Amino acid sequence: MVRTLTLMLVLAAVVCVVPAHAAPFSIARVHYDGGGDWYGDPSSLVNLQEYVQRTLGLDVTDKEVTVRLTDDDLFRHPYLYMTGHGNVRFSNEEVTRLREYLLGGGFMHVDDNYGLDDSFRRELKKVFPDRDLVEVPFDHPLYSTVFPFTNGLPKIHEHDGEPAQGFAIINDGRVVLFYSFQCDLGDGWEDLDVHNLTPAKHEAALKMGVNLIAYALSGQPEALP
DSSP states (O other): OHHHHHHHHHHHHHHHHSOTTSOOBOOEEEOOBSSOOTTOSTTHHHHHHHHHHHHHOOOBOSSOEEEOTTSTTGGGOSEEEEEESSOOBOOHHHHHHHHHHHHTTOEEEEEEOSSOHHHHHHHHHHHOTTOOOEEOOTTSGGGTSSSOOTTSSOOOOOTTSOOOEEEEEEETTEEEEEEEESOOHHHHHSOHHHHTOOHHHHHHHHHHHHHHHHHHHTSOGGGOO
16 A cells, blocks of 8 residues: 555656656667767666556657767757766867766766676766766665665675665755666666566566656656655
8 A cells, every 4th residue: 555655656757747748758879989889788778668667657659769869869868878887088178078977967877787896986986076977875766765675775786796785965955866776677678588587577677667756757756755
């Protein structure tokens, strides 16, 4: 009953932010420079969007949307996603645009696909030289907005055998950038036969993706009971 009520409140908040006449929701994949495979996990976002439609009832696009931080329509996308294994590098203009986007109400999920960490942290420091990534506690609404994750991020791929961690940039009490590390949510969203994952891990990754999107679109999930 409590979870049903919470989900209803989340859906109501999302509807307020995404009115019926708005364009279908899409996750905007960030196309960045530096040599990293920004295009990794090609089936992941379409699968996640379909799951969002089933669980939250949002009207979603049936294909992936790609955006550069310098594109004119950047601020029309409420949810950015960035992933890859290799290097990322932002230009001075991209640094400025990303800071304006995040401080202006946008949300970004960066998903380390193993190998992005060093370059991402370096470039993020250009965007927010006066802020540090902080680890998100397990009782934060990000981990319970729709589906409960009492131990934080689900562990999808082992890699170094370290626990999955979620980090964030906070602005005015709100997470504006979420960084999933040692986790590989994008791999979990992919078609099951791509990484030979169990259905349980696939489902866990999709549910965590729904939590992130619900948090981002509902504005201030901290106010939920």
